[in-house]
Amino acid sequence: GESVGLHLPTLSVQEGDNSIINCAYSNSASDYFIWYKQESGKGPQFIIDIRSNMDKRQGQRVTVLLNKTVKHLSLQIAATQPGDSAVYFCAELGNAGNMLTFGGGTRLMVKP
Amino acid sequence: DTEVTQTPKHLVMGMTNKKSLKCEQHMGHRAMYWYKQKAKKPPELMFVYSYEKLSINESVPSRFSPECPNSSLLNLHLHALQPEDSALYLCASSLTGTGTEAFFGQGTRLTVV
Numbered sequence A: 001g002e003s004v005g006l007h008l009p010t011l012s013v014q015e016g017d018n019s020i021i022n023c024a025y026s027n028s029a030s031d032y033f034i035w036y037k038q039e040s041g042k043g044p045q046f047i048i049d050i051r052s053n054m055d056k057r058q059g060q061r062v063t064v065l066l067n068k069t070v071k072h073l074s075l076q077i078a079a080t081q082p083g084d085s086a087v088y089f090c091a092e093l094g095n096a097g098n099m100l101t102f103g104g105g106t107r108l109m110v111k112p
Numbered sequence B: 001d002t003e004v005t006q007t008p009k010h011l012v013m014g015m016t017n018k019k020s021l022k023c024e025q026h027m028g029h030r031a032m033y034w035y036k037q038k039a040k041k042p043p044e045l046m047f048v049y050s051y052e053k054l055s056i057n058e059s060v061p062s063r064f065s066p067e068c069p070n071s072s073l074l075n076l077h078l079h080a081l082q083p084e085d086s087a088l089y090l091c092a093s094s095l096t097g098t099g100t101e102a103f104f105g106q107g108t109r110l111t112v113v
Helices: none
Strands: A010-013 A020-027 A032-038 A045-051 A056-058 A062-067 A070-077 A086-093 A101-102 A107-112 B005-006 B010-013 B016-025 B031-037 B045-048 B051-055 B066-068 B073-079 B088-092 B101-106 B108-112
Touching: A010 A020, A020 A086, A020 A107, A032 A062, A032 A070, A032 B045, A045 A056, A045 A062, A045 A070, A045 B101, A070 A101, A101 B045, B005 B088, B010 B016, B031 B073, B031 B101, B045 B066, B045 B073, B051 B066, B066 B101, B073 B088
Parallel strands: A010 A107, B010 B108
Antiparallel strands: A020 A070, A032 A045, A032 A086, A056 A062, A062 A070, A086 A101, A086 A107, B005 B016, B016 B073, B031 B045, B031 B088, B045 B051, B066 B073, B088 B101, B088 B108
């Protein structure tokens, strides 16, 4: 079936470096994507979203890039901090309308 | 107020017990969701309510019974659960459910013994 998935299960970066977390999706009909951050013992926290009519969207220290040609989504975190350590999920709003489907998750570990 | 509140935070129940999980939001959102999350896995959708009506049931066993008493409240009634049902149960809400940001609660950590 159609799914949203991630390339790397764990990403380790040095504090201050930039982080890039990737996500591949297969449902070409999806038109809305969200990145969530989940810290241990907490619920997913919204980071940034993007619609399919956009290629790039920037927030505070975060940028989401969408490449519809290859069905690829990425989250870039600038100047990664220890507080960024968490599991990051991409999520896709399915073409059923209100089914938010999550990818497998990437654990980001920030080394001091 | 951009908060989704879930109670209780932790719950331990026996396989013959009946319990309920509660979720509340006061953001005026009309779509509410229940997700189940096992350790080191992504959240899996269970149910979606849209305008207080059940719109999606992802083939969830009948031992899980959702209820939406009004636009601010969402319950999940539990009965005769199995140990493999132990997980983090997450509630979320969004404005309409179609292309709008979903806010999540902190979850209820359920252990079935």
